[in-house]
Amino acid sequence: MSFLYEERTSSSPYVDVVWQTRDVSDGTYLASADACWDMIFTVGPDGSRRALLCGPASRPVEVPYVAGNLNVGVRFAPGAFFTHVPARTLCDRTVLLPMPDAGHFELAGAGWPFPGYGDVDDLADAFGRHGLLRLDEVVGAALDGGAPHLSARTVERHFTHATGLSPGHVRQITRARAAVARLQQGRAIADVAHDLGYADQSHLTRDLKRLTGYTPGQSQGRSEPV
Known part of the structure; x- marks a missing residue:
């Protein structure tokens, strides 16, 4: 760095x-x-x-x-x-x-x-x-697992208006950034994949490469901020 x-x-x-x-x-x-x-x-x-x-x-x-x-x-x-x-x-x-x-x-x-x-x-x-x-507090609440009283279509409108992205895409990004943070703290790749709900380590690798540009192994040794 x-x-x-x-x-x-x-x-x-x-x-x-x-x-x-x-x-x-x-x-x-x-x-x-x-x-x-x-x-x-x-x-x-x-x-x-x-x-x-x-x-x-x-x-x-x-x-x-x-x-x-x-x-x-x-x-x-x-x-x-x-x-x-x-x-x-x-x-x-x-x-x-x-x-x-x-x-x-x-x-x-x-x-x-x-x-x-x-x-x-x-x-x-x-x-x-x-x-x-x-x-838009709906976006933050939805990312934290809240906003249950709103329909999926309504939540999607809030995300699109605030970010230009779908709720699913934003959640993938949020999860990938959380995964990198844990990997940089020294957590095992398998544990991070399991704890954050990835199907397996290959799923974690694909998402991190696509959304951060680095593999899980590279992320563990990366000193740069996410």
């Missing part, structure tokens, strides 16, 4: 995790599918800045990194979505946002302050207050 990584939790209901990296060399990182909206803010060694809005990822994505860059990112919570654009139009896409000056970027026709690692959650809350970011 050629970048230094740290992450933290957030008090914002819209945010799953906030992370920061400092790139120590040039390279490419393979980011796993996450089925969530993301934003990334980069400051280059020359002081240049850029802001990216990333739609939900349904497959692994190659992310280049450049020595000297400082990156701050936010992965939004399951069910959190931006209201100014349909989710399906940004699935597996990343948009470079305009920056009228070094301290601000534009999103949905408005200017927003360029955040740092310590205050990017405040930006998410500001999006929420202005109606630009919303949280």
Whole structure:
């Protein structure tokens, strides 16, 4: 891994995790599918800045990194979505946002302050207050095994609206990411497959390769964040 990584939790209901990296060399990182909206803010060694809005990822994505860059990112919570654009139009896409000056970027026709690692959650809350970011609690509840009073068709509409993906696809991604987390903790491949409901180790291998780009064995030795 050629970048230094740290992450933290957030008090914002819209945010799953906030992370920061400092790139120590040039390279490419393979980011796993996450089925969530993301934003990334980069400051280059020359002081240049850029802001990216990333739609939900349904497959692994190659992310280049450049020595000297400082990156701050936010992965939004399951069910959190931006209201100014349909989710399906940004699935597996990343948009470079305009920056009228070094301290601000534009999103949905408005200017927003360029955040740092310590205050990017405040930006998410500001999006929420202005109606630009919303949280569909049905999505989170369904992923946790809830929402029993809703029909499958209704749940599917909520997932499609928030993520652009079907409930089944999002559950596969969520399970694959959980599997990688357990493998990185040193759990045996067979135990992970059994505990997370995979039919067998071959099923686990196929899903992880398709959704994360790595096999279970490779995931065990992978030091990079998922």
